[in-house]
Amino acid sequence: MLQAGADIDRSETLTERQQAVLDAALRLLVEEGDNLTMTAVARRASCSKETLYKWFGDRDGLLTATVQWQASKVRVAAVDRDRLDLVSLTASLERFASDWLKVISSDTSIALNRVAVGHAGSGKDDLGAVVLQNGRFALARRLKPVLEAGRQAGLLDFEDAETAFRTFFGLVGRDVQIRLLLGDRVELTEATIGGDARRATQQFLALFGATNRP
Amino acid sequence: MLQAGADIDRSETLTERQQAVLDAALRLLVEEGDNLTMTAVARRASCSKETLYKWFGDRDGLLTATVQWQASKVRVAAVDRDRLDLVSLTASLERFASDWLKVISSDTSIALNRVAVGHAGSGKDDLGAVVLQNGRFALARRLKPVLEAGRQAGLLDFEDAETAFRTFFGLVGRDVQIRLLLGDRVELTEATIGGDARRATQQFLALFGATNRP
DNA sequence: ACCGAACCGTAACGTACGGTACGCCTCTGC
DNA sequence: GCAGAGGCGTACCGTACGTTACGGTTCGGT
Numbered sequence: 481m482l483q484a485g486a487d488i489d490r491s492e493t494l495t496e497r498q499q500a501v502l503d504a505a506l507r508l509l510v511e512e513g514d515n516l517t518m519t520a521v522a523r524r525a526s527c528s529k530e531t532l533y534k535w536f537g538d539r540d541g542l543l544t545a546t547v548q549w550q551a552s553k554v555r556v557a558a559v560d561r562d563r564l565d566l567v568s569l570t571a572s573l574e575r576f577a578s579d580w581l582k583v584i585s586s587d588t589s590i591a592l593n594r595v596a597v598g599h600a601g602s603g604k605d606d607l608g609a610v611v612l613q614n615g616r617f618a619l620a621r622r623l624k625p626v627l628e629a630g631r632q633a634g635l636l637d638f639e640d641a642e643t644a645f646r647t648f649f650g651l652v653g654r655d656v657q658i659r660l661l662l663g664d665r666v667e668l669t670e671a672t673i674g675g676d677a678r679r680a681t682q683q684f685l686a687l688f689g690a691t692n693r694p
Numbered sequence: 695m696l697q698a699g700a701d702i703d704r705s706e707t708l709t710e711r712q713q714a715v716l717d718a719a720l721r722l723l724v725e726e727g728d729n730l731t732m733t734a735v736a737r738r739a740s741c742s743k744e745t746l747y748k749w750f751g752d753r754d755g756l757l758t759a760t761v762q763w764q765a766s767k768v769r770v771a772a773v774d775r776d777r778l779d780l781v782s783l784t785a786s787l788e789r790f791a792s793d794w795l796k797v798i799s800s801d802t803s804i805a806l807n808r809v810a811v812g813h814a815g816s817g818k819d820d821l822g823a824v825v826l827q828n829g830r831f832a833l834a835r836r837l838k839p840v841l842e843a844g845r846q847a848g849l850l851d852f853e854d855a856e857t858a859f860r861t862f863f864g865l866v867g868r869d870v871q872i873r874l875l876l877g878d879r880v881e882l883t884e885a886t887i888g889g890d891a892r893r894a895t896q897q898f899l900a901l902f903g904a905t906n907r908p
Numbered sequence: 909a910c911c912g913a914a915c916c917g918t919a920a921c922g923t924a925c926g927g928t929a930c931g932c933c934t935c936t937g938c
Numbered sequence: 939g940c941a942g943a944g945g946c947g948t949a950c951c952g953t954a955c956g957t958t959a960c961g962g963t964t965c966g967g968t
Contacts, residue, residue: 513815601727
């Protein structure tokens with residue numbers, strides 16, 4: 481974990497206009513990647529560059545604000561842990577897998593991860609930390625309770641929730657994210673995502689299902 | 695797959711001096727990331743910028759040449775498929791997993807993947823394709839024969855070698871690569887790598903071992 | 909009606925860097 | 939010994955872009 485508090489909700493402190501500007505910046509980031517220019521953002525958002533600098537400090541500030549803004553938009557509801565049987569657990573896992581695949585294959589996620597990876601080398605900002613917090617670690621925070629509940633209910637068997645989660649993460653994501661980030665055209669239709677989610681869930685249950693480990 | 699022939703061995707056409715220059719560029723790429731400058735490369739390599747441009751065309755040419763040069767250095771020997779029993783298969787898989795984890799956690803691999811991901815957005819060059827070819831796809835090419843041999847020997851049971859490979863890939867890599875690329879400090883000692891390789895191999899065998907599927 | 913703040917549009921500045929030109933050195937072949 | 943090629947070092951050019959400055963406009967408060 482890089483930096484605590486990287487996922488604070490900034491949507492309170494942002495006015496409507498500022499959110500609109502960040503939306504424009506986000507759209508431009510998806511189109512242009514890291515070589516978006518301040519002038520382009522200003523033009524797209526119909527605001528002046530001076531305003532951009534007054535609001536966000538400098539280019540890096542604008543970028544991190546944009547990433548955090550997008551992150552604050554995808555807050556997802558947790559799952560209820562009541563009445564947990566094998567079918568509901570399976571459904572939850574499949575849901576997580578499917579949602580996750582949809583996220584990482586979306587244009588905005590790819591664009592955001594690209595710029596964050598690009599910036600991770602030169603430690604000017606902490607885009608990487610922000611993306612990690614709202615990506616991989618947020619998923620873990622939301623999935624671990626489900627895993628723990630599954631263990632409590634005697635459906636799952638694992639020592640450490642962290643390693644179990646990481647295995648699930650690997651089974652779901654496999655090579656998809658790195659291939660997408662590197663520009664490979666991975667065909668991810670609704671159907672294939674559903675199939676992959678089911679397959680990953682079944683594999684995970686085969687590895688960590690309580691019945692399979694006496 | 696992006697572009698065929700992206701992994702041709704250019705080490706033949708490169709003179710000693712050029713290789714030294716590319717090594718310098720590679721070292722600088724690891725240190726500076728994508729914001730290395732042509733002047734810096736020239737200074738580090740003790741050569742003139744004019745030479746850089748004569749040899750490699752432009753900045754993108756230098757970058758792709760550097761990536762291909764590094765790729766050509768990590769050509770690994772394949773495994774012999776004779777006398778294949780469960781222990782030798784297990785050893786092979788563990789070896790692949792361990793090697794792969796060592797590669798993706800190395801400084802140079804992280805740096806190379808970072809610039810390739812960064813460039814993948816704006817389609818100026820095909821760094822992403824090169825990295826994919828010599829990374830994920832090269833691994834598949836080397837591992838698939840082993841998997842096929844395992845199936846032939848009745849040790850493994852799978853429909854498609856590709857999906858089997860991708861599962862193995864996911865079990866080994868999990869969240870390691872994306873976390874490293876995003877700047878997370880993942881502790882990967884020799885010991886943990888060995889443990890992860892063993893765990894991934896056992897999980898893979900649990901999923902695709904012929905004995906477990908009647 | 910007036911004032912000031914916020915903001916837009918645009919022009920201007922400074923710099924960093926990709927790319928090129930040129931003078932000088934070194935080394936190899938004749 | 940010499941000519942020419944290859945290469946080093948450096949100065950130079952053009953441009954793109956981050957950042958700043960400024961005049962004009964809208965708008966809420968008094």
